[in-house]
Amino acid sequence: MFKAIPEIFFEIAEKFSNNTALLYKKEGVYFPITYKEFAEKVKIFGGALSALGVQKGDKVAILSENRPEWVISDLSVMAIGAVVVPLHTTFNSKAVCNVLNHSQAKILIVSNSSLLNKVLVGQKKLKNLKKIIFLENLTATQKEGFSNKVLSWKAIFSQNQKNGFEKIFLDPDDCCSIVYTSGTTGKPKGVVLSHRNFLSNVEAINEIVPVKENDVFLSFLPLSHILERTIGYYVPICYGAKIAYSEGVKQLQANLKEIKPTVMISVPRVFEKFHDAIWDKINSSPAIQKRIFKWALKQNKNTFTYKIANFLVLKKVRAKLGGKLRLTISGGASLNENIGKFFYKIGVLILEGYGLTETSPVISANREYDFKFGTVGKIIPGVKIKITESKEVLVKGPNVFGGYFRDKKESKDCFDKDGWFYTGDLGFLDKQGFLTIIGRGKEMIVTSGGKNVWPEPIENLLSSDRFISQAMVVGNGRKFISALIVPDWQEIEIYLKEQNLPLKEHDQLLKDPMILDIFQKRIDEKINPNLQDYEKIKKFKLLPQEFSQEQDELTTTLKLRRHIIEKHYSRGIEKMYE
Structure with a gap:
């Protein structure tokens, strides 16, 4: 595919014009958008961005959950030669403003009030940001806080219905996106990607796992992450398949039954x-x-x-x-x-x-x-x-x-x-x-005895246990390996009922000698026999709550951010080594 992403998209939209491209849920019902309607919206919004003064090479950021407007914005920005900067919705206000400043974004597209408020906190430091395009209705406080900087998505569409969309030459090797890594070990870095980078991957993926025209993709991983963007979005739209947007991880099971994805x-x-x-x-x-x-x-x-x-x-x-x-x-x-x-x-x-x-x-x-x-x-x-x-x-x-x-x-x-x-x-x-x-x-643990220990296989072993929801192994520069363990409270409660034992609050159970003994026994009998002596878990600490994105402990793909978790539980870790 020696073309640019919008070129491929417009060709596919013409070929499969009446096929459903996107499905989104509104007021409890899934609504379709055909490839023809999708392409029209891309052209209208592309024209609107040009009218706002967005030129080739300018940076346009997107801060939104997965929805049709995300992909319409993405293709529109690329179609006029500008550069898309996706932002993770889990970023805090400081991280959002840091990326906006570092990327030199001129325009920001934001979906909802809670995300807009992240920008409101640090907007005075945003030197390059000229306009914000908001997908919802502004509150009085937001109108006051942003003065004339915020434009309505609906208004932009209604005003630009008749404006022409000017096709420009797009070089496959042009930068089309700067993707900031969520980073498990350090601050985010802006990865510069071209149309050729993305499309070579799309083509290779389709070669090894061919996409069918009648395939239905269910999209719930964040589009700001490259895994979902390339495989869950570019792959289906480059081959005429259908994408349905989930309402989020919590509604995933219900959406699976409704959409019946392939x-x-x-x-x-x-x-x-x-x-x-x-x-x-x-x-x-x-x-x-x-x-x-x-x-x-x-x-x-x-x-x-x-x-x-x-x-x-x-x-x-x-x-x-x-x-299905x-x-x-x-x-x-x-x-x-x-x-x-x-x-x-x-x-x-x-x-x-x-x-x-x-x-x-x-x-x-x-x-x-x-x-x-x-x-x-x-x-x-x-x-x-x-x-x-x-x-x-x-x-x-x-x-x-x-x-x-x-x-x-x-x-x-x-x-x-x-x-x-x-x-x-x-x-x-x-x-x-x-x-x-x-x-x-960078994540390898080196004990004080000079032994190299890979944490992930041990954590996978721990997480496969019935009573363990999450685990993180520690021990860098220490004499032995220890583990931070998040119990599976549902399983613990089932076990207590089976044994006719009293149910207690989680905080009480964390210190309960019987519960601690159960975990010690499972580690001794089911985990440690599978490990080398220097890998064996000598001590552990039970944690009251799961590692979360809200606490900055997980990346967008739910990988452990070890340095953050170690910082949050530093006191408990030190106690294991006293």
Whole structure:
């Protein structure tokens, strides 16, 4: 695809003009937008932005949850040669203003009042920002706070209905977006990406996992994150498929049943929650139902007994996920191998992949008919990797970015002299060509005894336990490994009821000797036997609440932000080492 993203989109919109492109929910009902209507809206808004003085190369930021206006804005900005700067809705006010300033954004498109208020707090420091386009109605305070800076999305559309849209030449190698990494280890950096970066990835993904015209994608991961943007948005619109917008993670199960998607892009944490919810229901069922479910999981595919198991059990479980998922794609963090195998047994294939914002994002992925659980698949077409002696994964290809915005030193340092990009991830290839990622080099724990410990495999092992919701391993520069553990309170309560034991407040249970003994026993019997002596968990601390994005403890793809979590629980960590 040696074209620009809007060019491909307009061609597809013409080819599939009457097909539904987008579905959005309003007042409890899903409404469709056809490819023809979608293209018209892009042209109108593109013309409106030009009328506001947006020129080629100008930066336009988007701060919004997933909705049709996000993708209309994205394509409109690109169509006039400007540069899209997506902002994570989980960013606090300071981070939002920092990115707006660093990117030199002239226009900001904002969806709702709570997000607009993040800008209101620091607007005096926003030197480059000229106009804000707001998708909702302004409150009196906001009108007063922003004076004449804020324009209404509806008004812009009604005023520009008849304005012409001027097509301009778009070079595939032009920068079309600056994506700020959410960062697990440091401050966000602006990744400069071109049309060619994105489209080379789109083409490679479609080659290994072909998109069908009748595919329905359910979009719930933030579009500000590159995983959802490339695979959950550019891939479907470049091949005439349909995208339905979820109302959010909390409404995901209801939306799955309504939309009945065929493809879903997700992160491991979401699959873990579905897995736990299924087992919670099974564990609270009568003994006969438990036995039937466990029997169904043991049946081999393509056998007569599997057909019976599918009819009696598995089909009903899949119905909870809409019933039509032909595949799901997992990225953003490491997927527990047992979770992948469980879903495969119930008839839902999870294809795990690997990539970075800097690689647009996919580097490797499992295929529909060529996959291996526990790996991130084979390298995608057109991309090359090599593994250094220190096991770092280096990558080259048309998907690799051109550098970091306004950061020449970092841009130079992240490539070797031959143009290979340092991913910062360590891994290895097996004989069949499947890539396994061990972890990020910066996240490796080195004990005071000089032993190297990879936290992620241990955390996956812990999180697979019935009583553990989340876990983070610590021990850098210490004598031994310890763990911060978030209990699965629902499972704890079920257990207490089963044992006819009194229910208590979570704060009380955290210190209860019996509960602490249960966790110690599970670590000793189920976790530590799978670990080397120097990896074994010697001490642990139970936490009252889950790690969250609101507390800045998780990235947009729900990866642990270790330095923040360590800071929040520093006192508890120190006590484990006293």
